[in-house]
Amino acid sequence: MLSKRVIACLDVRNGNLAKSVKFVDTKDIGDPVAKAREYYLDGLDELVFYDITASSDKRNIMLDVVEAVASEVFIPLSVGGGVRSVADATDLRLAGAEKINVNSAAVQRPELINECAAAIGNQNVVLSMDVLRTVVSEQLPSGYEIVINGGRTKTGKDALAWALEGEQRGAGELVVNSIDADGTKDGYELTLTAMIAQAVRVPVIASGGAGKPEHLLQVLTEGGADAALVASMVHYGDYSVSQLKQYLHDQGLKIRLC
């Protein structure tokens, strides 16, 4: 039986680790390579780097970060943020990323998912979705809307429909990131996660809102997620990766312990 995964997400800006609350008020909190190494040695299952560098001329810094991490961290490494083309994906793969996350650019041009899947394989293409709760309407029957550009722009796309389209276009995994829950530490968006996990046949990674170990347990059971993404709760030292995994294991989940 597969183990449930605990994934740490590191937002990187200009080569530094950043963490935001509700996608604004970003502050830099340290060296991403050192954090990656720390989590790896503490039993992390997978790492996600998200490049939130604003200016494109500093994008190469991200490749250096990925390369440095890939030389000493031997777990799957997923990278996203600003991936607009197969060439971007290939550059990151050469630097050492296993999986590539696509987000805003795929919403604007969905063929990007097909192109990346053809070039690097479905299993390496992760569709990352930023989702905002909204009122149910004819256009948004799931009651959830896809937003882009770090949560600032509404797209009018229904979250459930987009998840299904992403899967059909070749995404091998979905990250469901709730903008409502992001940074609140009040728990994952269980309704949204469960709705998408039940509808697709690719793994679903829940993201946004983790503050306590119980939140991970909830989203991996009730929420139907295959993996739980954590950020603040480990970045600020509230919990360690091994502590979270031990808790989930003690609660009866199948978890890799080292």
Add this chain to the structure above:
Amino acid sequence: MTLILDYEAGNLASVKRACAHVGMEAEYCADPEQLRRADRVIFPGVGAAGSAMQSLRERGMDEALREVIKDGMPVLGICLGMQVSLTHSEENDTATLGLIPGAVRRFAFDRQDLKVPHMGWNEVRVVQEHPVLAGIQPGDEFYFVHSYFPQPQDDNAVLALTDYEGDFACAIGKGNYIGTQFHPEKSAQVGLRLLANFSKWNGQC
């Protein structure tokens, strides 16, 4: 010299980095003549069986691989690099190298919660001791990403099992050849140990 077979099928850099980390200096190799002069060979690969076999044949690598394995060179296949060591793959209905008699089949489940590909960490249970698998403890997990799995004809070729709605062979071997379905280069400390074991293996069991 350890050579990593380069036949345009997958991300070789992660294998090379993991080898370097355990002190095994490795080079990429796309030339069958160079392959014949290696001390040991790692045969990685992701992608599809059909295009992988075509790429091997175009480079003359299929024959070179058969030869070096016959001559006793230690060879480690990883993922697709392991799958093509069997006789036939359901993927693209492909005739493969036939080093180990058997077939490669696709996972097929009715249950919605069993996803394909089988992606993530799962337990590897060693059923036949092998120098390259030395040190793997009960409960140790490795990282998998695959939709097809090997089914050797001879049970003696099965070295380790993994359960995904039933057991499948996650490590197979015969003589100086060993192949894993999981990715040691992405499997943290236990994976690195396997690569370190391989770096010292003389091909004898």
